[in-house]
Amino acid sequence: MLKPNIAVTGSTGFVGTHLRKFLYEKNIPVISLVRKNHHRISEKNITFTDLGKISKIECDVLVHLIGTGSQTIDSDYELVNVQQTQKAVYLCKKFKIKKIIYVSGLGVSNSTTLGYFISKLKAENLIRNSGLDYTIFRASYIVGPDDPLTQNLDKQIRNGQLIIPGSGKYRLQPISIDDVCKIILIASINKKLSNKTIDLVGPKTISFENYVKKFNKSRSQIKKISLEQALHAALNNPQKALYGVDDLSIMVGDFVSDHKKLEKLTGLKLKIPIL
Secondary structure, three states, rough: OOOOEEEEEEOOOHHHHHHHHHHHHOOOEEEEOOOOOOOOOOOOOEEEEEEEHHOOOOEEEEEEEOOOOOOOOOOHHHHHHHHHHHHHHHHHHHHHEEEEEEEEOOOOOOOOOOOHHHHHHHHHHHHHHHOOEEEEEEEOOOOOOHHHHHHHHHHHHHHOOOEOOOOOEEEEOOOHHHHHHHHHHHHHHHHHHOOEEEEEEEOEEEHHHHHHHHHOOOEEEEEEEEEHHHHHHHHHOOOOOOOOOOHHHHHHHOOOOOHHHHHHOOOOOOOOOOO
């Protein structure tokens, strides 16, 4: 297997951290593009570079993982999901990086009205229209140690009760972080994935209710609340709400896809994530 030089934005987030570890184990050189003053972790084959002070990058592929699924006064979808993607495209062109890999979201479409999805679609279009070789992955829930959904459910368990908004019958199609790291590496070297938008989904769908029940190994109390109650909490007390407004819209959207297309393109047999 060829060993490309890879630069990664968002390299200290959940996916980025696991990707760094995976590439380290494969002895693949990585340039980790981080925010100013971020703590540098000592890792072999990993070069940490301040995003705001880049004077030179020598790499074959940029994996763009910067993104946000929630908005605050200081950080909104346009600023993070769109403008940071614009910067990533600019870096690729300036430093002659030929390939960009972007992790978008399952459910993004031209007909979407959700703010989060609109920002992701704008980011996708910036990449598609850039003239660069690209692979865009529309990811379902990526799960593994310390993933955001796991952290949320763990927090609820510590508080003594797991909450299911609405019916809980809407489906998830989680994909293992281990598979995601393998797929990103394959996309960086395999031309079969060039200039494609691919749904990044696991091999099995599961209702949110069943997902919570399987996760609930401590047998904590599970309580259903109406979507109206959940939305009311998200709107009126977003800091303490268990689910944000867009979280709820994405969750109940019942977004699923055909995993066999992903397996055919990558040559991987996808694993069912262990809860």
